Amino acid sequence: MQGEGPSLGRLCAFARLGGCNLSCRWCDTPYTWDWTGQGDTRIAYDPKKELRAIPYTEVRDRLIAYDVPLIVVSGGEPLSQQTRLYPLVRDIRDSGRDVEIETNGTIPPHPRLAELVRFNVSPKLAHSGDPESRRIVGSALAAFTAVPGTAFKFVCRTAADLDEVGMLVERYGIESVWVMPEGRDQSALERSLAQVRDAAIARGWNLTTRLHITMWGDRRGV
Ligand SMILES: Nc1nc2[nH]cc(C(=O)O)c2c(=O)[nH]1
Numbered sequence: 001m002q003g004e005g006p007s008l009g010r011l012c013a014f015a016r017l018g019g020c021n022l023s024c025r026w027c028d029t030p031y032t033w034d035w036t037g038q039g040d041t042r043i044a045y046d047p048k049k050e051l052r053a054i055p056y057t058e059v060r061d062r063l064i065a066y067d068v069p070l071i072v073v074s075g076g077e078p079l080s081q082q083t084r085l086y087p088l089v090r091d092i093r094d095s096g097r098d099v100e101i102e103t104n105g106t107i108p109p110h111p112r113l114a115e116l117v118r119f120n121v122s123p124k125l126a127h128s129g130d131p132e133s134r135r136i137v138g139s140a141l142a143a144f145t146a147v148p149g150t151a152f153k154f155v156c157r158t159a160a161d162l163d164e165v166g167m168l169v170e171r172y173g174i175e176s177v178w179v180m181p182e183g184r185d186q187s188a189l190e191r192s193l194a195q196v197r198d199a200a201i202a203r204g205w206n207l208t209t210r211l212h213i214t215m216w217g218d219r220r221g222v
């Protein structure tokens, strides 16, 4: 089930890729990249336990066997491996399924990949703790805004975060804006949603919750 964004509630299967070029404090998937315990959880995950190289043909066959109309590729940051990702996405599209890629928007997408997928781009705000020079890459954001259908999803905690979103929206001519409350459990999600919902609507932006958290909590594999 896609829990976030424009396809919220759509039945799907997930491919989660390891590794990330950012290190957001509140990351909900630190087991994909946090080998030193620098995130909020303070847990240093073991890459030998968390990462596994799997031939793309095996990943493809397993994803297709779920027999669902949408495959979501997430991470970590999946575009760090976009050259290797391309044949997987191509084969899945050839099988008649839709593909969405969740990305932090710092790596410009390859045009051949961009033709096949919908990008859900989630640029990170100051509260992620990543330096601005790493989390905001103008050339990459410009490339994503040029891909038809791209959705921009901003994780927000407070109404003030929406001012930061507003600056990015203006600077990069972002059109499809989704505000998503930050939270890795239901009560945090509700707290953030109460803070951001009126301000998002007042600006004419879309809102999304995180349905998988509401349904299953902060569990892996969902
Ligand atoms: N159900 C579900 N939907 C999601 N949409 C985006 C996710 C992500 O972690 O990128 C995600 C996730 O982890 N689970």
Ligand code: SF4
Pocket: 020, 021, 022, 023, 024, 026, 027, 028, 029, 030, 075, 076, 077, 104, 124
């Ligand atoms: S960009 Fe995404 S996966 Fe990477 S650290 Fe931030 S929240 Fe986690």
Ligand SMILES: [Mg+2]
Pocket: 028, 029
């Ligand atoms: Mg997630």
